[in-house]
Amino acid sequence: MVPNMQWVSPEDRRRKGQARRKQLARQKHSEFDVKARLTNPLTLLQRSAAGRVPALVKLKYELMMVSPFGYFRGAVPVMAADLATLPNTGLTVQLCGDAHVRNLGAYAAEDGRLIFDINDFDETFKGPFEWDLKRMAASLFVAGREAGNKDAVCHHAVLRFVASYCEMMRAYAPMPVLDVVRFQVSRIDQATPVHLALQKALRSTPQHTLVQLTEPVTSKAPAGEGTKEKNSKTGKAAKAAKVVVSAADDVDGPRRFREIKPTLTRIAGAKADLVLAGLKDYKKTLEPQRQHFLEQYRPMDVAFKVVGTGSVGLRDYCVYMEGNGLLDPLFLQIKEETESAYVPYLTDPKVAKHQGQRVVEGQRFIQRGSDPFLGHTTISGRDYLVRQLNDHKASIDLGDLSGDGLVEYAQVCGELLARGHARSGDPQALAGYLGSGARFAAAMSDFARVYADQTEKDWAALKRAKRVSAKAAKN
Numbered sequence: 001m002v003p004n005m006q007w008v009s010p011e012d013r014r015r016k017g018q019a020r021r022k023q024l025a026r027q028k029h030s031e032f033d034v035k036a037r038l039t040n041p042l043t044l045l046q047r048s049a050a051g052r053v054p055a056l057v058k059l060k061y062e063l064m065m066v067s068p069f070g071y072f073r074g075a076v077p078v079m080a081a082d083l084a085t086l087p088n089t090g091l092t093v094q095l096c097g098d099a100h101v102r103n104l105g106a107y108a109a110e111d112g113r114l115i116f117d118i119n120d121f122d123e124t125f126k127g128p129f130e131w132d133l134k135r136m137a138a139s140l141f142v143a144g145r146e147a148g149n150k151d152a153v154c155h156h157a158v159l160r161f162v163a164s165y166c167e168m169m170r171a172y173a174p175m176p177v178l179d180v181v182r183f184q185v186s187r188i189d190q191a192t193p194v195h196l197a198l199q200k201a202l203r204s205t206p207q208h209t210l211v212q213l214t215e216p217v218t219s220k221a222p223a224g225e226g227t228k229e230k231n232s233k234t235g236k237a238a239k240a241a242k243v244v245v246s247a248a249d250d251v252d253g254p255r256r257f258r259e260i261k262p263t264l265t266r267i268a269g270a271k272a273d274l275v276l277a278g279l280k281d282y283k284k285t286l287e288p289q290r291q292h293f294l295e296q297y298r299p300m301d302v303a304f305k306v307v308g309t310g311s312v313g314l315r316d317y318c319v320y321m322e323g324n325g326l327l328d329p330l331f332l333q334i335k336e337e338t339e340s341a342y343v344p345y346l347t348d349p350k351v352a353k354h355q356g357q358r359v360v361e362g363q364r365f366i367q368r369g370s371d372p373f374l375g376h377t378t379i380s381g382r383d384y385l386v387r388q389l390n391d392h393k394a395s396i397d398l399g400d401l402s403g404d405g406l407v408e409y410a411q412v413c414g415e416l417l418a419r420g421h422a423r424s425g426d427p428q429a430l431a432g433y434l435g436s437g438a439r440f441a442a443a444m445s446d447f448a449r450v451y452a453d454q455t456e457k458d459w460a461a462l463k464r465a466k467r468v469s470a471k472a473a474k475n
Contacts, residue, residue: 010428014173017432020089026439028087029130030446034454036085041078041458042465048077051338052313059262060312061466064459068452069146069398071459072139073100073309076123077341078458079135082451084345088128091433093425094365096417097123097340098310099132100139101409104416105395106201109369114201116194117367117416119393122311122385124362125340126348129421129430134451136417137161137444140410141452147401151449157410158445164414166437172422173431180422184368185415191408193400200394209390210329213264214255214301214320257303257320265304267317272302275317275334278379282334282386285360285375294373297321297330305389307335314338315382318389332373333389336382355383366420 008016049057064074072079076098096103096118103120137158144154172180189195257266267275276299283291301320306312315336322329337355352358356376364370375386401409421430434440 010174013426013428014432017091017426017429017434020091020429020433024087024089026433026435027443029134029440030443030450031086032082032447032450032454033085037082038085039081041075042462044077044081045075045462048341049313053315056262056306056313059306060309061462063309063312065463065466067146068456068459069139069142070309071462072142072455073102074312075455075458076310079138079451080123080341080345083131083134089130089433091129091425091429092126093129093132093421093430094362094423095123095125095127095129095132095342096121096366096420097125097127097132097342097362099136099413099417101136101143101401101413102395102398104413105393106197107371107393108201110372113369114198115367115369116188116198116412117369118420119367119395120308121359121363121366122337123340123342124359124366125342125346125351127342127346129425131342132417132421133162133165133444134447136413137448138451138455140406140413141448142455143398143401144406145452147398147406149402149406153403153406154452155445155449157406158448159441160407161410161414162441162444163437164411165418166414166431166434166440168415168418169422169427169431169434172418172427175427180419180427182368183419183422185412185419188412188415191412192405193396193409194412196400197394197396204390204394206329206331206390207327209331210255210320210326213257213260213303213318213331213390214329215258217254217256254300255320255326256301257318263306264318267302267304274379275302275319278334278377278384279319279332279386282375282377282384285357285377285386286373290372297323297328305333307333311335315384330373331389333385333387334377334379335385335387337376337385338383354378356385357383359385365424368419368423 045061049060052060060074064071098120099118103118104116105119106114106116107119109115140157140161141151141154144157145151149157172183175183189198257264259266279299283294286294298321299319300322303318303320305316305318307316317334319332319334320329321332337359339355340358352361354376356378360374360376363374371387373386373388377384377386396409421427
């Protein structure tokens with residue numbers, strides 16, 4: 001028998017978690033001192049904009065200034081720096097990194113089933129498990145207030161969120177390892193916001209995306225970026241198709257991306273060819289059978305797409321592909337990935353140097369089922385994540401997070417985050433640290449309220465700074 005030098009008994013792992021209470025008492029998680037900040041939030045935001053498309057940085061700030069939650073979504077670098085000023089447990093997991101209420105959503109699994117899970121991993125990194133919980137808890141407070149809830153309801157929601165996390169972690173701790181890997185969270189769609197998101201996801205088919213994002217090719221329509229259609233390889237491919245899209249659309253002939261500025265802009269010619277060339281390296285990151293599936297599609301058109309809030313300004317391309325005719329579209333999203341906002345504060349010697357690969361590996365750690373076309377590539381020296389665009393994808397609406405909806409959804413957030421952390425961390429150690437979870441939950445709720453208050457102040461400071469900047473520019 002060959003000894004496993006890394007194996008530690010379940011009892012010892014649990015004791016390790018319990019011992020971490022001396023390193024950081026559970027009630028201490030309530031603490032946050034804004035005076036401990038080493039860098040002004042506006043400076044952190046400016047630094048994070050480096051390398052982004054300059055024309056879109058202004059749009060990102062505009063989206064952040066819409067509301068405190070809009071600010072919260074775009075301010076991961078600020079919260080990462082704030083979390084780094086706090087003591088931590090040292091109990092590490094694969095962090096989602098940007099855990100907030102709108103970064104959970106529905107999507108289609110490889111077998112076609114609809115899944116609701118954490119679905120944004122741009123900031124994923126190995127780090128203290130409580131950092132994800134603190135970001136999610138704060139988001140419940142910020143988004144809950146925006147949905148019209150009083151603080152008492154937000155407080156109750158955070159307690160429910162943490163309680164469900166702790167309950168699930170206690171359940172995972174004694175489970176066989178492979179049972180944890182395969183565990184399916186049940187009754188998830190009984191939460192009203194989740195049920196509504198899943199209903200939207202049913203309608204978000206590739207064919208629906210085809211009608212929403214593309215239009216018939218006509219001789220009068222201009223090609224993207226000032227390049228003539230006849231000179232584009234994507235244009236030549238598009239002209240080969242001639243199938244009725246759907247009875248509702250009832251349009252014959254080839255299609256291409258619509259111009260929906262500023263969020264969707266066609267590109268063609270050399271720029272499109274450069275994007276398409278990136279698919280060659282991307283294909284190599286897929287499993288052999290998925291490479292075979294991809295080979296049955298051909299590219300028809302390419303567009304530049306503006307997505308999210310935190311990602312605005314990064315390069316994001318969409319490739320419209322066709323398999324067995326127009327009724328068989330495949331939309332791939334090629335999304336630029338930069339270093340996680342947690343890199344200045346955490347170390348992980350195993351993390352991939354390619355940022356798209358980092359995201360892929362983090363996503364596969366956390367999700368029970370991932371996009372079958374999930375991969376990565378490099379274009380012009382920049383790292384990209386590749387995945388399907390809008391394949392039955394849908395997220396919750398903030399308007400659904402009022403009253404019981406917020407509390408129901410908070411429980412789902414706790415269950416899903418616990419599963420992701422149990423898959424990528426040590427559920428025995430985490431359960432040992434958390435215990436019953438009552439003290440931890442109360443402290444987390446206090447932290448969430450304080451951080452929500454600070455987020456509103458930071459949001460107001462950003463708006464003031466932009467007003468002063470705009471006024472100075474006019475003068």
